[in-house]
Amino acid sequence: MVRITDVARHAGVSPSTVSYALSGKRPISEETRRRVEASIRALGYRPHAGARALASSKSNVLALAVPLRAGIHVPVVMQFAVSVVTTARAHDHDVLLLTREEGEEGLGRVADTALVDALIVMDVALDDPRLPLLRSLERPSVLIGFPAEPTGLTCVDLDFRAAGELCVEHLAGLGHRTVALVGSAPEVYVRRTAFAQRVVRGFTAAADRYRLSSSVHPCGSSPAAARATAERLLREQPALTGVVVHNEPVLEPLIDAFEQLGLRVPEDLSVTAICPRELAESLRVPVTSVALPSAEIGTRAVELLMGKLDGAPVAGSTLLPAQLTSRASTAPRRLA
Structure with missing residues (x-):
């Protein structure tokens, strides 16, 4: 793994100078900045989340809230989670998985910190008690699921x-x-x-x-x-x-x-x-x-969230069409 000291040695500067180039906390000359950036590219250095947060005021972390309640089929839930994580990594974001049944209070604690930039929420109820909080948050969110009243929310799911x-x-x-x-x-x-x-x-x-x-x-x-x-x-x-x-x-x-x-x-x-x-x-x-297109739903959720983080307009409701495939388990009814 390439470290910040490796970048500093390659660029001929101190580690603190590399840190300043990443965070922008102190001015450095344009020539030094270009040398540091060239070394970062040459070595393939990837700043950890803390460094990225300093540079952009963002954590580059998404929260995926999927409370593992009674009646949840975990293997299917994990298909959604894998899709979210894979798509988030393609956008240079990590995922914080929230599995406790904490409801509104738990989401509020996470949203009030600098841990995450945005939230994806699963296991949505028709009259979900988390909705007022999600509507009031400054951090963007996407629901995998459609409540009875989706106004003011961004939702994606199978129809x-x-x-x-x-x-x-x-x-x-x-x-x-x-x-x-x-x-x-x-x-x-x-x-x-x-x-x-x-x-x-x-x-x-x-x-x-x-x-x-x-x-x-x-x-x-x-x-x-x-x-x-x-x-x-x-x-x-x-x-x-x-x-x-x-x-x-x-x-x-x-x-x-x-x-x-x-x-x-x-x-x-x-x-x-x-x-x-x-x-x-x-x-x-x-x-x-x-x-059940779990991979596509997870991907769409992350892409909607990336659009919101970039300030782009996104659709409030995304319903993936249902498609039936006929196989060997169905046949015409036998007449008596």
Whole structure:
């Protein structure tokens, strides 16, 4: 690793002179500045965050607030986080990951320091208590998720309502008349998490439009919860032939449970999902799905934030279109 002393030796100046050239705290001659800058380029020296902050009054650090609450599927969250970190590094920024469930107070403590220049906030609720603070901060922010009232905020996410609608439309087009949504864990709905609520609205609206018999079932993340949900569905909706799953951990256990209960996929039961493409493709029966574009969403969030930091106008709302890919888990409804 190249150090500031290496730059000083290469330029023939003292380390303090290099520091002054970086920070601008004291005047140095133009010739000396050019010599220091040439040495920095020649050696590939990268000032640490503290030096960059002195030079620009910025930390070059973004905060990513993703509270790891009950019902959160960590592997998917990490896909978002990796995308944010990778894109931020391409813009010469580091990322401070905030995983505690601190809410408004925790965000306020971070925003009141010089630790970060801007914030990305995940796990957004429809009536999220953090919104008044985010609207009042001088530091820019971007939400991955859409609250009920996004005015004055910058938001990006998949169009989850359209995703729920697309799954139902696909099943209706195959002739299915009784469908169910196996949704996120119950606590996700209790928190009124925006993406889960929007899927339910899309699912319900499309089912009503096609005059289907439908129901919504929150489900825990364990195989036992998947089995219990499958049993309940077959008990309460014996005519069920189509399922939409919006709960990544139970997708495979749920298919296994239905088949153990005597329903073959897709011959007797068609299954669709809203999940990462890699998961849908990897299962024993590849699942018809609306892909969750976590990498693209994370990238868009950082790019929006960079635009705001540069003072450029950015879109207040960015909804990525839902796209359904048909695979082996869906088929036309068998007529009795």
